[in-house]
Amino acid sequence: MARRINQKCVACAQLSVAKARQLHGESGDGCWVEKRCHRRRSHYRNRQGLNEKRRVEYRQQVEVAKPDDGVERVSLEVAESTLPYANLYIWREKRKDAPVHAISATVIQDGQKVLEVEPIHCAGYRKRQLERYMEQKVMPYLKERFGITHFSNEIRLEPIECPLKDCPLKESFEFGGATDD
Structure with a gap:
């Protein structure tokens, strides 16, 4: 199961690095960790685009992996006008x-x-x-x-x-x- 989104980190990702360090560093609430926060902030800023890219790649893999079942597929024209x-x-x-x-x-x-x-x-x-x-x-x-x-x-x-x-x-x-x- 995926890890829950940290709402505090989502809000922090929208701030500049200097502002984030000020609010969450030693002078702030103390949650800023230099090794971890840069990567996490980048992840939260680009999360939606990365997830969409991952979904598209998965759909393409699934389409390629579908076995050919030997069934002939035909596309026929639909009547010009339909009944109301x-x-x-x-x-x-x-x-x-x-x-x-x-x-x-x-x-x-x-x-x-x-x-x-x-x-x-x-x-x-x-x-x-x-x-x-x-x-x-x-x-x-x-x-x-x-x-x-x-x-x-x-x-x-x-x-x-x-x-x-x-x-x-x-x-x-x-x-x-x-x-x-």
Whole structure:
């Protein structure tokens, strides 16, 4: 298992050598070790780039090491235009009995969004009311305009991600959330 990152050393690595010696040397907290700190500071400054380079090299090794399984691989062209499909977006908490906060839909054709049904808040709506809204308003419109009879995907989003401007959850999160005192 990898050694934990020393947050003190990460902060120190961003300082100049003179400033680091002053803060952490004999006149400071005493953690500066001449033999070790130069190398450690360099490691922490270049850590992200080195790790990314290591990952790329590993991926290349894995690709080279894959045995040829004797299977012929063919790439075929995709049809020029694709049929449109609809996604249903449901803003609700993860638990199964959570109420639906908001609901929306989009239609995608040829990889681009061509229609977006504006999201609505569902506060106070019962399950049957939501089903009726989808069956009587949304689906007939999608069927008439695009020939869509069902949603391809149901995408669950957290209520705090609600896109509506007048969402009461956003206000309670912004003003009632944690403060930095």
